Amino acid sequence: MKYPLLVAVILGMGSAVLARETAVEIVPPAEGSVSVEDGLDAWSRVYEVTGHPRCANCHTGPSDRPMWSGPTYGETRPHGMNIQAGESRMGIENLQCSTCHTTKDEDWDNANDIPHAAPRVAMGWQLAPVEADWFGRSTEEICAQLRDPDRNGGRTAIDLAEHLNHDLILHWAWSPGGGREPAPYSLQEHINDILAWGVAGMPCPQD
Amino acid sequence: MEISVNGEKREIDVALDMPLLWVLRDELGIMGPKYGCGIAQCGACTVHIDGMAVRSCQLAVSDLAGGEVTTIEGLGTPDALHAVQEAWIEEQVAQCGYCQSGQIMQAASLLDADPAPSDEKIDAVMSGNLCRCGTYPRIRAAVKSAATKLQET
Structure with a gap:
């Protein structure tokens, strides 16, 4: 068994990558305090996040196939093992995400330190809803989806920020561990941008 | 604990x-x-x-x-094998055998959820279990055979 070796590798990685919930604040700017121009600036940063593989890889559409990419994977390609998330988006119809992406109930620090191991958080692993199809989509397409109540779960910008706060898979995106590249900026900065974009009226580049 | x-x-x-x-x-x-x-x-x-x-x-x-x-x-036990274990023996699935306990456990879970899986479903569920010997055709045959056994019981 290689457990001692893995422990040594983990200890040798230095700073522990936490899979814990990250504390964030939901404090929107005052109504009317964000211009459309500043809102579009905020949106451009939001798009850097939503279009980043760390997020977009699990925001795939009707293909039901999550994607893999990163420094060690070379070009982006479909998740190995013929994974199909199905209509449930959790693989219930086929191989459940949780077969490999186990749920981490206890608060231990090194959950995602081992390269290439299936990431895990304190909630069931799953793809985003099919309506939130971001993979390979343009800034205009993602912006239009995120401000469309029919396709964003009926959420306001504040609701989107709250969603970011509550969904621990999204927290993981900023501390993915295992040598994976995190999503750009920080979770708090991303939430601040979502809130500023909302106060500006959710402007999109195509407006 | x-x-x-x-x-x-x-x-x-x-x-x-x-x-x-x-x-x-x-x-x-x-x-x-x-x-x-x-x-x-x-x-x-x-x-x-x-x-x-x-x-x-x-x-x-x-x-x-x-x-x-x-x-x-x-x-299962040697005296009372699970249907998947029976099918595995009848189809002589194993070559080196190292992956087979994992294959059997995955197959048993699959049949518990879907008693009559299609070939596509078998491939979708079993693709996370690798076999360096390449026994996949026999794995699929054994899963279908086990499904029949379970339906007859």
Whole structure:
């Protein structure tokens, strides 16, 4: 068994990558305090996040196939093992995400330190809803989806920020561990941008 | 801490983040689940937690949350084989055999959820269990044979 070796590798990685919930604040700017121009600036940063593989890889559409990419994977390609998330988006119809992406109930620090191991958080692993199809989509397409109540779960910008706060898979995106590249900026900065974009009226580049 | 494996309560004294696979093999001497990759890429360590297939190398023992663990030792016995085990023998699926306990546990979980899976469904569910010997055609045949056995009982 290689457990001692893995422990040594983990200890040798230095700073522990936490899979814990990250504390964030939901404090929107005052109504009317964000211009459309500043809102579009905020949106451009939001798009850097939503279009980043760390997020977009699990925001795939009707293909039901999550994607893999990163420094060690070379070009982006479909998740190995013929994974199909199905209509449930959790693989219930086929191989459940949780077969490999186990749920981490206890608060231990090194959950995602081992390269290439299936990431895990304190909630069931799953793809985003099919309506939130971001993979390979343009800034205009993602912006239009995120401000469309029919396709964003009926959420306001504040609701989107709250969603970011509550969904621990999204927290993981900023501390993915295992040598994976995190999503750009920080979770708090991303939430601040979502809130500023909302106060500006959710402007999109195509407006 | 106490965990339940194959219907028995077992007392263990291990680190909270020790993977279940290490607990089973090194602490409890249950050698059916195999170490293949340690990162949920091969499926050799597959066990059932409350009937669902799980890669035991990826589940910290502290995250079991009271779940009942079943290894291949608890799936059937030599005198009363599980239908999947019977089918595996009849189809002579194994070549080297290293991955086979994981394959069987995954197949049993599949048939519990879908008693009559199509070839496509079998491929979709079993693709996470790798076999370096390439016994995949016999695995698929054995899953279908086991499905028939289960439907007849």
